[in-house]
Amino acid sequence: xxxxxxxxxxxxxxxxxxxxxxxxxxxxxxxxxxxxxxxxxxxxxxxxxxxxxxxxxxxxxxxxxxxxxxxxxxxxxxxxxxxxxxxxxxxxxxxxxxxxxxxxxxxxxxxxxxxxxxxxxxxxxxxxxxxxxxxxxxxxxxxxxxxxxxxxxxxxxxxxxxxxxxxxxxxxxxxxxxxxxxxxxxxxxxxxxxxxxxxxxxxxxxxxxxxxxxxxxxxxxxxxxxxxxxxxxxxxxxxxxxxxxxxxxxxxxxxxxxxxxxxxxxxxxxxxxxxxx
Amino acid sequence: xxxxxxxxxxxxxxxxxxxxxxxxxxxxxxxxxxxxxxxxxxxxxxxxxxxxxxxxxxxxxxxxxxxxxxxxxxxxxxxxxxxxxxxxxxxxxxxxxxxxxxxxxxxxxxxxxxxxxxxxxxxxxxxxxxxxxxxxxxxxxxxxxxxxxxxxxxxxxxxxxxxxxxxxxxxxxxxxxxxxxxxxxxxxxxxxxxxxxxxxxxxxxxxxxxxxxxxxxxxxxxxxxxxxxxxxxxxxxxxxxxxxxxxxxxxxxxxxxxxxxxxxxxxxxxxxxxx
Numbered sequence: 273x274x275x276x277x278x279x280x281x282x283x284x285x286x287x288x289x290x291x292x293x294x295x296x297x298x299x300x301x302x303x304x305x306x307x308x309x310x311x312x313x314x315x316x317x318x319x320x321x322x323x324x325x326x327x328x329x330x331x332x333x334x335x336x337x338x339x340x341x342x343x344x345x346x347x348x349x350x351x352x353x354x355x356x357x358x359x360x361x362x363x364x365x366x367x368x369x370x371x372x373x374x375x376x377x378x379x380x381x382x383x384x385x386x387x388x389x390x391x392x393x394x395x396x397x398x399x400x401x402x403x404x405x406x407x408x409x410x411x412x413x414x415x416x417x418x419x420x421x422x423x424x425x426x427x428x429x430x431x432x433x434x435x436x437x438x439x440x441x442x443x444x445x446x447x448x449x450x451x452x453x454x455x456x457x458x459x460x461x462x463x464x465x466x467x468x469x470x471x472x473x474x475x476x477x478x479x480x481x482x483x484x485x486x487x488x489x490x491x492x493x494x495x496x497x498x499x500x501x502x503x504x505x506x507x508x509x510x511x512x513x514x515x516x517x518x519x520x521x522x523x524x525x526x527x528x529x530x531x532x533x534x535x536x537x538x539x540x541x542x543x544x545x546x547x548x549x
Numbered sequence: 550x551x552x553x554x555x556x557x558x559x560x561x562x563x564x565x566x567x568x569x570x571x572x573x574x575x576x577x578x579x580x581x582x583x584x585x586x587x588x589x590x591x592x593x594x595x596x597x598x599x600x601x602x603x604x605x606x607x608x609x610x611x612x613x614x615x616x617x618x619x620x621x622x623x624x625x626x627x628x629x630x631x632x633x634x635x636x637x638x639x640x641x642x643x644x645x646x647x648x649x650x651x652x653x654x655x656x657x658x659x660x661x662x663x664x665x666x667x668x669x670x671x672x673x674x675x676x677x678x679x680x681x682x683x684x685x686x687x688x689x690x691x692x693x694x695x696x697x698x699x700x701x702x703x704x705x706x707x708x709x710x711x712x713x714x715x716x717x718x719x720x721x722x723x724x725x726x727x728x729x730x731x732x733x734x735x736x737x738x739x740x741x742x743x744x745x746x747x748x749x750x751x752x753x754x755x756x757x758x759x760x761x762x763x764x765x766x767x768x769x770x771x772x773x774x775x776x777x778x779x780x781x782x783x784x785x786x787x788x789x790x791x792x793x794x795x796x797x798x799x800x801x802x803x804x805x806x807x808x809x810x811x812x813x814x815x816x817x818x819x820x821x822x823x824x
Contacts, residue, residue: 451653451657452653455645
């Protein structure tokens, strides 16, 4: 009996071990190879860009990697980059924060009250159907040419992303857990703190991540429409002057800001989702 | 309300106490009518009447869908009867009843809290001071045998350990009434028996009213003072069968008691016509 069992189990076990060993032996170099491969692709594209510039496509349209690098160096060496980076970051962070907090608050509120949801959700859906870019000129009229108009546009864009993530996520809260906390005597505040927010960690993190690039779209649109400083303004200004290295330098800085923001959210994600591992 | 009990005659004293005290849970002419939008309205429960004494272990058995869990949910206050009334600890149940503990088939632990934090949560909600919380959590981790798993998350625990944690999390705040809804339903036979033993030990150390829903007649007989047998839908009480097996009971051996077999036979003959 035991011999039979062992002979039946043995192949399965060794297959498992083999599969595990294969996965291990593949995984470590795989990440290194993939990273190297990615770098190679970027390098090939940069070389192609460099070669195409001025030969296949006029340089004033696509600039060139060396010209852009040179411009970036100049911008930082002279210190003019920092003022634009600072103002755009400020608009981004403020708009993002307001949108995130507002989206979570309204999402939780409508998610916990059926009456409020029935009243307000369709109205929010209607508002959300307006392309935000179309509202940008209006917001500039209302909030002026400075910081607050960009913050407002970014906040509104992020708000809707966060609101829908949270509102939809509220439906995934298991009834059993709600009942359990009620029996324990949890108040509404405790329920939100102990159950709703932890349960919504994943949709909130998804909203936080998507929100970074949405906030940046809002800020840049605002700066395109009317501004006198900021990275978006500098991109727009360089375009008007046919200064293609300036355009690309600005775009790269915008991209870096978004990547830094997403990186910060990823750090937060690792911390908050520790319990899943 | 505390009675001086002569320690040499605990059985008669507790029997007298049971008779003299009000029932902990009283279910009077309860009806539950459901009106789903896509089907005609129907009565899930009709004319349900029974009582549970202050230290009584009572099981409800009945075919699946007979409304056993609905009775429990009404006692907990999650829903109101459409007719009749329910009293718990002398008061009508009109909203969620925080004076009792509830253990469900899904352990319903918070997945982002460790074992210790899950057990601590009700104490935190109820405003216990930190040293008191720490003392009680340590005590209950030991009582349910979860030493070494204080810092594990629920998904790292076996089904049986999750159940131990859920029981500790419920009893840690010492509710006067304990509701259990098929708590051991999803466990393997051995784990189930072990946990029945754990539950009985905890209950004997501090007897309280227990309302235990199950579809397992053996489990009902092993644990209970009385078994309420329900009919199929619309559920009503078919019979209330006292379980006169002596206590303390040994969950591993009680099945071979001849009286156990008689009780099982009696319950089964009531039960089978309802399937």
